[in-house]
Amino acid sequence: MTNEEFRDIRRRYRESAELDPRLASELRQIASRLVRFGGLPSAYAPYRVWNQEAEEEVFQSWYAGRLVKTGQLQALLDRAATIEAFRRLGERSLRQHVLNQRERSQAQNLYSRTAELLADDDDFAVFVGAPRPQDVWWGLATWTNPPQFSGSEDGLYAAAWSLGEFEIIRYRADAKKLAPVLAAAELKRFVAGLLEAVAALLTLSLLARTFEQRFDLGAVQLDSLDADESPEVAAEEAPDPLELEQATLAIVAELNQRQADVLLGTDADETQDAMADRLGCAVGTIINEQRRIGSTIDRHAESSDQRGTLLRKVLDLLHEGGERP
């Protein structure tokens, strides 16, 4: 597709009821390239193998669930001035979609884990009972006469954001046992931190909505918390070397040139000041890039241990591209 054709499609997109076949073809090729060139690890495929059916399933899920349903195709077209920019933004959108799908599918398990944490950990206590588990008011065990939370949901979400970054762990979609989105220690840090921040009792319903908002997770079926089921926990499995290779490439594909250079500089013990000077940006930008690199690796790691392995492999791959800075 030429840029002239792209501009024509872009101009007519809003009013038309059918997707221009050239645009439809372009979207399929974006998905196809990402899958067939190795840009998406097979662990992200619906049945852990990329084949034509899996590719089609992911494409349809991306197209119907994200591009059309939430209007993201319009957003991509609004932002892209050229077909090159559209392809770049399209790839990013598909990657995010695939990763988000995995996160959202694990939301239910996270709420079950929270219920178990509150019930089993002595640092938490019930202050006001209720017939349904999701309406019970929980607080820190050290509190005396705490109030029930009566602020706005925005106030609660603001408190959740104020707790900073959390390490998010993603597990394979087909893992025999599911695992929490937040590692156990991180989950406790979040719940206790939130209670301290609002200085009031919270219910599981409020915690569930806060999880949804803060971590962009799917909605939970709160009724399921009535059932006497233990949350599923991931079984320990040795990482598959091929999957690690694929995850490494997926991480590198998500980086940009500056992030690759910052990562190499950090590995070479270059100071943030020196990197800022070398890359012509502010020290704050270097710090932010380091944080984004960490988040990108976290999103692909299936355990804390794997995080270190992936980081090493990403560095090895980048070093192969040239000399150390």
Place this chain on the structure above:
Amino acid sequence: MNWTTCPSFAELFAADEDLSDELRQHIASCRRCQALKSHLRPTEVEAASEPLEKEPLRRELDNKPALGSVYVIHGPLSDEYLLGALVDWDEEEAVVVPVSDDVRYATNWDLLLDEQLLGYRAMAEVWNHGTVLVEQLNEKIGELGEWASALEALYAAALEGAELPTALPVGPAVLSGIDPRNAFHDQEGERTAVFWQPANLLAGVENVFELVRLQREELELEPEMLGAVDPSALEQLEGGKLDVGNAVPVAVFADLLRRLQVTASRRLEQLIAAAVVATYREPLETRPALARKRRGLRKPAQAVDRDRFAAEYARKVIEEMEA
């Protein structure tokens, strides 16, 4: 291409002869792209596709700018547009609030916009407002309608450092320095900064001579690297001592400004016209004219209208830059 935008797989694995020089240079110097090129396996992809349906988004839009008009805005050296809602404007410049679809990171200084307005959920980043040249407003794609007054209220509060107006659809407040949305703000600030450059550049200079000098220094270009204008002429030009209108051909001046990555605009046109007037020198009388004068034969003097000459010259430079 720049530090923060690497090519898609389509470009990364395209045949070398299909790539632009810029893209080739990027791939050759980028560790991320080099690593992917070495390790990924390009294979055939299918181009055929069945028809796909979508909902049309019908709306009537006039072309007049208004409070809350949403434009796609182009910036220098970027193949991505910025979406921005107008909050203030005149004939030369417009103050816009960037519009983003990353609503997950909305704070209390981001106005949340209904999906019906643009076809997707979005937020107006009031904290991130900036000034663009009107020439950068590429296409109007929406109107905020009843949201416009909310945008104005939030923008006014941001300018005045006032309390946040209540009952506006905004995100949760930022309560701590470690809130991850602060990092998103830094990222967005960097993404949008390039779009403010053309207006900031022109706002910060007194005249076109200063503009040329400062931009050359900013881009770290030696006089010899600027092609058509020879170094000594460039020195005179930067010092305001060169008769721009008569000594620098239109095409040469336009080329100089393009190389300096200056965006063509009305404001630039005015600066050029002012420079031509300021440095204008009457041409020396020609030999035949002097001979006629000696013989007592005088043609009626034809005074050059400097202002008209300057305006014409400036207009041609801008046209040449846009060609």
